Amino acid sequence: MSRVVERAARPAGRFTDPRGAAARRLAALVAIALAAGGCAARGGAARDTRGAQMGAPARAAQEGDERAARAEQLFREAESLARQRRVIGVQLFVLDEAARAGAAGERGAARRAALEAEAARVQARTAAAYAALVDAPALRAARQRPAALLGLARALQDGGDLRGAEARLRQLALEHPASSEAPEAHLALADLAFAAGRLDEAVSACDAALRGAARAGLRKRALYVKSWSLRGLGGSAATEQAMKALRAIVRLGPARAGSPEATIDDAAERELVELYAAHGDLDQARAFFARAGDRAGPRLLGEVEARAARRRRPGPVDRPAL
Numbered sequence: 001m002s003r004v005v006e007r008a009a010r011p012a013g014r015f016t017d018p019r020g021a022a023a024r025r026l027a028a029l030v031a032i033a034l035a036a037g038g039c040a041a042r043g044g045a046a047r048d049t050r051g052a053q054m055g056a057p058a059r060a061a062q063e064g065d066e067r068a069a070r071a072e073q074l075f076r077e078a079e080s081l082a083r084q085r086r087v088i089g090v091q092l093f094v095l096d097e098a099a100r101a102g103a104a105g106e107r108g109a110a111r112r113a114a115l116e117a118e119a120a121r122v123q124a125r126t127a128a129a130y131a132a133l134v135d136a137p138a139l140r141a142a143r144q145r146p147a148a149l150l151g152l153a154r155a156l157q158d159g160g161d162l163r164g165a166e167a168r169l170r171q172l173a174l175e176h177p178a179s180s181e182a183p184e185a186h187l188a189l190a191d192l193a194f195a196a197g198r199l200d201e202a203v204s205a206c207d208a209a210l211r212g213a214a215r216a217g218l219r220k221r222a223l224y225v226k227s228w229s230l231r232g233l234g235g236s237a238a239t240e241q242a243m244k245a246l247r248a249i250v251r252l253g254p255a256r257a258g259s260p261e262a263t264i265d266d267a268a269e270r271e272l273v274e275l276y277a278a279h280g281d282l283d284q285a286r287a288f289f290a291r292a293g294d295r296a297g298p299r300l301l302g303e304v305e306a307r308a309a310r311r312r313r314p315g316p317v318d319r320p321a322l
Helices: 002-009 018-100 105-134 145-158 162-175 182-195 199-210 216-233 236-251 260-279 282-290 297-312
Strands: none
Touching: 018 105, 018 145, 105 145, 145 162, 145 182, 162 182, 182 199, 182 216, 199 216, 216 236, 216 260, 236 260, 236 282, 260 297, 282 297
């Protein structure tokens, strides 16, 4: 700005005409004002640029908050619909029990038809709500996405779309392998494969569910499905692996009384004794059951040895008829 003032003031000293000098002074003042305005404009532009640069992270954070809020809204909506579907399922179960007891009547049949129609509508809305979250490109990083994929698979399975359910379970296992829902997805794939008679695939899916730090309840369910799949495959090697899977269930310890896992505990102990008594090596029984743990191992070994003793006991001698 000083150079502009200097250039504007220098010619004014060479002229003596009062009006010309006044005009030149006015021109100099205008030049100074324009120069000052230009500097202010440039400074303001720089400040605006810095403001825009500082505003970009804030805008990104705001957009992230909006995406998170949208994902939470969709997830809550889907979860609420899934709960409604479960409530309807309980109501249908109660009606079925009443029908078996002969206490339903025509009104019960009409009520059941209405509930089935409502269940179908809620199931379709549930799947759509989960899919809206899962399939939104902007929400691929949402923390609720693995749980939404699992919920979508279950909703599709409830609606009879087994292929769609299997595809979503595979998507969950592939896209979110480190999530807490991934073992559940592998176990659900094992259930579908077992139901379809694809026993080798069921065993592999169970093994995938058992990798990592899956909780005890899930491990018991996976081991139990694996044991049945191996028994279905047949052969001495598969049977031995089936017994080891049952032994692993026993080794995990008892579940809470009344829980589904407690039912698995009872079945695993009973089936392990039956399998080993029928197919196991009695000479190796003590070593085998030692690995079942101090709580149940000795008791199960005793049951196997008792069964073996009964089998070795000679039967009654046939008396000749008189």
